[in-house]
Amino acid sequence: MRIHLNLAPLKQTHWHEYVTRFLLGGIITVATGLIAKHFGPVVGGLFLAFPAIFPSGATLIDKHERDKKRRAGISRTIRGRLAAALDARGAAMGSIALAAFGFLIWQCLPHHNAVVILTTAVSAWLVLAVLLWRVRKLHICT
């Protein structure tokens, strides 16, 4: 299946769901900074890969799929859970790329320009994540 944009979920998402994500992101980033200040960067760094937005994203996918089925007159369905599981499978591949993002910054940040390294690391995350997803689609690994 080709990668494409579908803007319909933006209309389905309520404003309070956007606010919740913003607050969650902000709170987790602040908490990570406070943990690093209190326990040091080695412990604080663990929380840079905390599953911050994944639970809210998967919950929204589950809810939207259930709502869609309910509108079609189907009250009992596992479609939402399966859709959320698909999302989790994608996140598993993204987390491998996330480790590569951390490795690049660990190795390169002390010796190079921060903006260049951060931009390269985000690009590397995206490229590796897409590559893993494509490999998965080829059924080379399951």
Place this chain on the structure above:
Amino acid sequence: MVELAERFLLGGLIVSVFAVVADVLRPKGFAGLFGAAPSVALATITLTQLTEGKQYAALEARSMIAGALAFLVYAIACVYFMAKKHRRAMPTTLAMLPVWGACALGLWSLFLK
């Protein structure tokens, strides 16, 4: 206090942007990649390297590798409970967070302590 406010705003903004991108991308499995986007990391490292220096930020990034591997185990556990056991997303993703914590702390005590 100003630094905390900056962290809050930048973290909230980057997490929201990645979340919206994940919302509009299809297929769903591909959009799921953005569930493990480096959103918190990007916000934190951007500000930390300015306030604490590059070495400090690099040390955080090294630990982040362990956190990311813990995320991998967490995501696989979520897939299992939602796809195979048909558990709802919210209780599953929240109940599995201790799995992330246990894996992250385990890797920390084995390799980083």
